[in-house]
Amino acid sequence: MQPLIDNARTFGQRPEEFAKLAEGQSPQVLFITCSDSRVVPALITGARPGQLFELRTAGNIVPPYASKHPTSEAATIEYAVEVLGVSDIVVCGHSHCGAVGALVRDEDLTAVPAVRDWLASATPRPSGAPEDPSCSEGVQGHVLTQVLRLRSYPYIDAKVKARQVALHAWYYEVHTGAVLAHDPHSDAFTAL
Numbered sequence: 345m346q347p348l349i350d351n352a353r354t355f356g357q358r359p360e361e362f363a364k365l366a367e368g369q370s371p372q373v374l375f376i377t378c379s380d381s382r383v384v385p386a387l388i389t390g391a392r393p394g395q396l397f398e399l400r401t402a403g404n405i406v407p408p409y410a411s412k413h414p415t416s417e418a419a420t421i422e423y424a425v426e427v428l429g430v431s432d433i434v435v436c437g438h439s440h441c442g443a444v445g446a447l448v449r450d451e452d453l454t455a456v457p458a459v460r461d462w463l464a465s466a467t468p469r470p471s472g473a474p475e476d477p478s479c480s481e482g483v484q485g486h487v488l489t490q491v492l493r494l495r496s497y498p499y500i501d502a503k504v505k506a507r508q509v510a511l512h513a514w515y516y517e518v519h520t521g522a523v524l525a526h527d528p529h530s531d532a533f534t535a536l
Contacts, residue, residue, distance in 0.1 A: 374428075376404055403444055425509065
């Protein structure tokens with residue numbers, strides 16, 4: 345913890361770098377990814393403060409659209425699209441994902457009931473090779489499911505059809521740093 349505290353103490357000693365941020369934000373990208381500490385969107389993309397609007401959830405899950413019972417995730421997505429006017433939405437899964445791995449391996453999650461219930465209610469069980477520690481197949485399929493889930497949000501579907509918003513499916517390899525993107529034409533994840 346001490347290195348984090350030390351950095352936080354010196355971070356605010358460069359106010360000239362941050363003064364413009366007080367004027368507001370206008371990110372072009374909503375970046376939806378896992379809460380996993382090994383996934384750092386700004387590090388992966390090279391984004392500076394104000395360039396990415398981030399939504400981090402266990403398993404980079406986009407919950408089903410439900411206008412009667414909105415979730416924090418749905419509110420974040422709506423704000424990014426309707427208020428901030430993002431033009432791109434990236435759903436980025438990652439290798440060695442504990443949430444997706446637990447689903448693929450059908451692990452017993454009774455010791456973590458909130459995680460169990462979140463995963464059970466928020467996403468279908470992805471397929472994949474249970475013996476693969478990276479869960480690449482399962483995570484990639486899961487990411488595509490989340491992108492399709494975004495299309496179920498009426499305001500996103502309308503903006504995608506009007507070409508005002510583009511959806512992207514990414515897969516980040518934590519063990520190599522490589523980023524793959526889904527190519528709809530080949531239906532495969534390939535290097536960016």
